[in-house]
Amino acid sequence: MKADVLIIGAGSAGLAAAVRAARAGARTILLERHGFAGGMGTASLVHTFCGLYLQDAETPQWSNPGTLAEEIGRRMELATGLGAVKSGRVWFLPQHPVEFAALADSMLREAGVEVLFHSELVALEPGWRARVACRGEGIDIEARAVVDASGDAVAASALGMGHMMSDSRSLQRPAYVCGVQGVAGEIDGLALAGWIIDGIRAGDLGTAATGMHFRASGRAGEVFATLDLAGMETGDYDPTDPRCLAALEATGREVAMAVVACLKRSAPGWEGAFISHWPARAGVRESRRWIGQALLTGEDVMAGRRFDDEVAVASWPLELRETHRGPRLRYPVGPAGIPRGALIAAGVDGLFMAGRCLSCDHEAQASIRVMGTCFATGDAAGKMAAASAG
Ligand SMILES: Cc1cc2nc3c(=O)[nH]c(=O)nc-3n(C[C@H](O)[C@H](O)[C@H](O)COP(=O)(O)OP(=O)(O)OC[C@H]3O[C@@H](n4cnc5c(N)ncnc54)[C@H](O)[C@@H]3O)c2cc1C
Incomplete structure (x- = not known):
């Protein structure tokens, strides 16, 4: 097969990159190992778009207006009927993975992207041959330009090129999200935490259950249950080790089953609750990152640094999750620019990256990994790749 632009991975970043490249006139192939696009926003049931709006605004203001971040945000609002929600200093948009996968199908079809699902990149040679x-x-597949939107910098790994990965202790912790249905009434997080503590005291639950929290999906009786995990079941946490990932998945299911059974017995409104769907995979927040022509740092983000050649804006705080005991948020002084070079691989021509594996340090990744920002960096990478191939 031949293409102008090959996009690896159809998560938030890859979806935006593919749509933008195809709209720019590039013959675009989008490669994805799952049977749907959306990445963690569908496969791992991550259900809010963060980074779409500016921090501290009175009303929701798009941080990357006119890009696919705004377009996808607007289309999601129409699909779910839900609008932006303010939480402290930030706004986010609730999204539903079912709507996201369908919306992505429509956008890819409209743009004329050739989508290859159930397909995994296994090797890559410069030039480009995948x-x-x-x-x-x-x-x-032969292509003139490649965008690595795999989240895991798989192209760097396949090419044997240098990349960055934080040490096991500081990697952002993973989490396991599942769908629960049959829940009546409002979600009262504090009350549910109390029932879980009671379950632990009674010996029905292990202490890992304290990492579980809940959010209503916007659909009648449906709740997303998120379990923050330490990822240490097999030793050090390593999101590229299949044994570690297997333990993560099994622990997620085991704890979720026990918690829902406990709440079913004790929590008012949960008598008819049941787990309705597992994620296709546990949520991994951080793994490999590219070494690009520029490196975005946490200091840049915190200082709200702007660049003459910036291609997108990061507006989400540094959301540090280096333990499984909840986030530590650090708020920047204002939105920060993401320089062009953070999306261009160093040392090879025609290779771009977007999303959570772009060229940045561990702290900056804690901001730019959110899906609203991934849409914007995907959009920018798609545009650059189409231009480079043309
Ligand atoms: C538990 C959790 C909670 C989060 N909460 C939020 C939140 O509330 N709001 C928010 O905005 N963000 C949140 N995030 C972060 C956000 O979901 C991710 O950082 C973001 O989705 C990353 O998008 P991406 O496109 O870079 O990568 P991904 O979504 O990981 O997509 C990469 C895609 O590439 C595919 N792929 C990988 N390798 C290959 C290969 N070799 N061949 C073919 N396909 C491949 C994968 O299957 C995947 O579909 C959360 C993350 C986690 C884990």
Whole structure:
């Protein structure tokens, strides 16, 4: 197969990159190992778009107006009927993974992107030639430009190029999100935490259950349950180790089953509750990152630094989750620019990156990883890749 632009990964960043590149006239192939786009926003049931709006604004103000971040935000509002919500100093948009996957299908179809689902990148050579595996069959793809939107910098790994990854102790912790249905009434987080503590005291639950919290999905009786995990079941946390990931998935399911069974017995309104869906995969916040022509740092984000060549704006605080005991938020003085070079690989031509694996340090990643910002960096990478291929 031949393309002008090959996008690896159809998460928030890859979706935006593919749509932008195709709208710019590039013959675009989008590669994704799942059977749907959306990445963590669908496969891992992450259900709010953060980073779409400016911090501290009285009313929601788009941080990347005119980009696919705004377009996807608006289309999601129409799909769910839900609007932006303010929480402390920030705004976010509730989203539903079911709507997100369908919305992504429509946008990719409208833009004329060639989508390859159930397909995984297994090798890449500069030039560019990609080897893709689909259910045991190999496919070769030739492209003029590549965007790595895999979240895990898989292209850097495939090329044997240098990349960054935080040490196991400081990596942002993973979490397991599942869908629960049959819940009556409002979600009272404090009351539910109390029932969980009672369950632990009674010996029905382990202490890992304290990491569980809940958010109503916006659909009648449906709740998303999120379990913050330490990821240490098999030793040090390593999101690129399949044994560690297997333990993470199994622990997520085990704790979720026990918590929902406990709330069913004790919490008013939860008598008819049941787990309705598991995620396709546990949520990984941080893994490998690219080394690009520029490096965005946490200091840049905190200072609200602006760049002459910036291609997107980061507006979410540093959301540090280095333990499984909840976030530590650090608020920047204002929105920060993301320089062009943070989306361009150093040392090779025609390779761009977007989303949570772009070129930044651990602290900056704690801001730019949110989906609203991933849409914006995806948009920018798609535009650059189309221009470079054209
Ligand atoms: C538990 C949790 C809670 C979060 N909460 C929020 C929140 O409330 N709001 C928010 O905005 N953000 C939140 N985030 C962060 C956000 O969800 C992610 O950082 C963001 O979705 C990353 O988008 P991405 O496109 O860079 O990567 P991903 O969403 O990871 O997408 C990468 C895609 O690439 C595909 N892929 C990877 N390798 C290959 C390969 N070799 N071949 C083919 N396909 C491949 C994957 O299957 C995936 O679909 C949360 C994250 C987690 C884990």
